[in-house]
Amino acid sequence: AALFSGTAIPCNAAAKAVGTGKYIALTFDDGPSVYTEQLLDILDKYNAKATFFVTGNSEYRSLIGEAYRRGHAIGVHTYCHEYNKIYASEDAFYEDFFAMQEVIKEQTGEYTNLYRFPGGSSNTISNFNKGIISRLAQQLTDMGYYYFDWNVISGDAGDTTKTSVVKQNVIDGCSGFKYPVVLQHDIKGFSVAAVEDILIWGHDNGYVFSALSETSPSAHHTIS
Numbered sequence: 001a002a003l004f005s006g007t008a009i010p011c012n013a014a015a016k017a018v019g020t021g022k023y024i025a026l027t028f029d030d031g032p033s034v035y036t037e038q039l040l041d042i043l044d045k046y047n048a049k050a051t052f053f054v055t056g057n058s059e060y061r062s063l064i065g066e067a068y069r070r071g072h073a074i075g076v077h078t079y080c081h082e083y084n085k086i087y088a089s090e091d092a093f094y095e096d097f098f099a100m101q102e103v104i105k106e107q108t109g110e111y112t113n114l115y116r117f118p119g120g121s122s123n124t125i126s127n128f129n130k131g132i133i134s135r136l137a138q139q140l141t142d143m144g145y146y147y148f149d150w151n152v153i154s155g156d157a158g159d160t161t162k163t164s165v166v167k168q169n170v171i172d173g174c175s176g177f178k179y180p181v182v183l184q185h186d187i188k189g190f191s192v193a194a195v196e197d198i199l200i201w202g203h204d205n206g207y208v209f210s211a212l213s214e215t216s217p218s219a220h221h222t223i224s
């Protein structure tokens with residue numbers, strides 16, 4: 001496998017978890033998209049930081065750099081987001097992974113040490129290649145990467161297309177965890193539309209919205 005030989009460095013050292021109080025990690029997968037710019041503006045309005053697990057097949061690529069410069073954390077998600085391709089073999093996985101790293105480097109000036117498995121680390125989509133997630137999780141950890149799953153599901157991946165439901169799912173979900181890590185997708189307009197209300201609710205309830213970093217509690221799923 002084409003293993004990474006360099007040192008993984010933090011993508012956006014400025015975007016660290018702040019303080020010791022209540023915090024929420026909003027994470028947005030699969031972008032950037034046509035909705036990402038407005039999302040960045042909403043986050044700025046409430047001085048909230050988030051984490052973007054980004055993809056390569058996007059005409060809005062430059063928003064990866066834009067998000068980074070506005071203080072958000074950038075993580076690798078996948079270049080192509082085709083499960084059958086990336087989980088076919090470790091070589092195929094790393095080809096996709098490092099292609100995405102290069103896009104991130106091109107847009108932000110640095111590589112990232114944050115990662116999210118497409119489908120999450122507990123996905124069963126990769127079952128056609130038994131054990132690959134366990135091997136990858138170990139290798140990525142050994143290479144200095146931090147992979148993040150989530151513990152709060154917004155429902156925007158198929159359960160709902162309603163902004164009000166996304167909002168309620170996130171609010172209910174965050175209340176149940178000490179370190180909520182929320183999964184949303186910034187390729188979904190109805191989901192992005194819920195963010196302002198979520199930020200207002202969070203501020204009213206004493207939460208700080210902060211980006212993930214290597215010091216964040218990891219919210220790992222159990223690998224299937």
Ligand code: ZN
Binds near residue numbers: 029
């Ligand atoms: Zn995804």
